[in-house]
Amino acid sequence: MKLINTLCSALLLSLSMAASADPIVIKFSHVVADSTPKGQAALKFKELAEKRFPGKVEVQVFPNSQLFGDGKEMEALLLGDVQIVAPSLSKFSKYTKKLQVFDLPFLFDDIHAVDRFQNSQKGHELLTSMERKGITGLGFLHNGMKQFSANVPLRTPADAKGLKFRIQASDVLEAQFKAVGGNPQKIAFAEVYQALQSGVVDGAENPWSNIYTKKFYEVQKYITESDHGVLDYIVATNTKWWNGLPEDVRKGLDEAMHEAIAYGNKVAFTEDDDFRAKVINAKKAEVIKLTKAEKDQWRKAMKPVWAQFEGEIGKDLVDAAQQANAK
Numbered sequence: 001m002k003l004i005n006t007l008c009s010a011l012l013l014s015l016s017m018a019a020s021a022d023p024i025v026i027k028f029s030h031v032v033a034d035s036t037p038k039g040q041a042a043l044k045f046k047e048l049a050e051k052r053f054p055g056k057v058e059v060q061v062f063p064n065s066q067l068f069g070d071g072k073e074m075e076a077l078l079l080g081d082v083q084i085v086a087p088s089l090s091k092f093s094k095y096t097k098k099l100q101v102f103d104l105p106f107l108f109d110d111i112h113a114v115d116r117f118q119n120s121q122k123g124h125e126l127l128t129s130m131e132r133k134g135i136t137g138l139g140f141l142h143n144g145m146k147q148f149s150a151n152v153p154l155r156t157p158a159d160a161k162g163l164k165f166r167i168q169a170s171d172v173l174e175a176q177f178k179a180v181g182g183n184p185q186k187i188a189f190a191e192v193y194q195a196l197q198s199g200v201v202d203g204a205e206n207p208w209s210n211i212y213t214k215k216f217y218e219v220q221k222y223i224t225e226s227d228h229g230v231l232d233y234i235v236a237t238n239t240k241w242w243n244g245l246p247e248d249v250r251k252g253l254d255e256a257m258h259e260a261i262a263y264g265n266k267v268a269f270t271e272d273d274d275f276r277a278k279v280i281n282a283k284k285a286e287v288i289k290l291t292k293a294e295k296d297q298w299r300k301a302m303k304p305v306w307a308q309f310e311g312e313i314g315k316d317l318v319d320a321a322q323q324a325n326a327k
Contacts, residue, residue, distance in 0.1 A: 023058040027082040029067040031189045033213040038086055039063050041141055041264025048256035065190040077238055078134055086141055086233040090170035095130045097312040101321055103172035105228050105302040109325045111145055114230045117324035136239045139261040142268035143207045145227040149220040150203030155294055157301040163202040166192055175305045207231050208275035217285040224288045
């Protein structure tokens with residue numbers, strides 16, 4: 001009887017310890033607003049993951065650079081200070097030069113071409129291209145095509161000469177603006193509004209969602225509909241942490257993330273025109289629609305950047321990206 005009581009006590013203690021075990025805490029850090037496609041995808045992942053693993057997984061979402069700015073989030077991921085980040089594709093160039101393909105100006109006709117490329121075999125290979133560096137890509141997340149903005153109208157490449165443009169830390173983007181006589185300045189995303197407001201820089205490049213949610217239209221007189229590049233993200237995790245999760249948890253989180261990314265991408269597709277309309281309706285910045293001839297001038301001026309970086313990126317990737325433009 002004493003043995004039975006001992007076994008029962010041990011079982012109850014074991015169950016109590018299991019019930020009180022701390023959940024797996026996942027810190028998801030990003031630099032934009034909750035209302036953006038990325039912000040909504042992050043919140044959807046939290047919802048899906050916690051629903052799938054009630055009490056076992058807790059997802060903490062930190063938007064608007066609350067934890068780390070875009071210059072520190074990759075370091076934080078590798079140090080284990082956060083478990084998931086979703087930096088723009090430009091942030092990965094120090095880990096693989098192949099992802100610079102997304103920064104090449106005028107490479108993709110539209111966001112649907114970007115989507116086709118990302119869902120191709122070449123695109124999927126890019127997600128696993130950094131695992132030796134400790135980074136696993138869980139999927140591509142859209143934000144949208146980029147537009148030029150400045151306090152002077154940008155209709156032709158000559159209009160950009162001498163202007164200071166904020167860029168992300170990207171050699172390709174630096175070369176892109178230098179190709180038209182601009183002066184690129186690397187500035188953290190959280191500091192862009194103040195930099196534009198104070199005149200530290202004259203212009204920038206952003207998709208409509210960022211232009212509206214971060215209120216850049218308040219501090220830029222003109223926005224040129226150029227669609228010259230793409231600002232997308234890779235949702236990334238620490239490879240060692242990810243592979244160390246229980247198999248069932250890792251599988252469930254992977255499924256939740258794919259569903260969240262699909263949700264965020266749907267938002268990006270459907271809301272891009274809405275964000276554009278909101279900027280126009282605010283009547284604080286003039287939106288310039290380029291003619292075909294004007295856009296061709298920009299493309300011609302910036303296309304030499306392709307040849308400059310083709311060796312680092314790989315001609316096969318550049319060719320595959322161009323093929324994705326075919327409807």
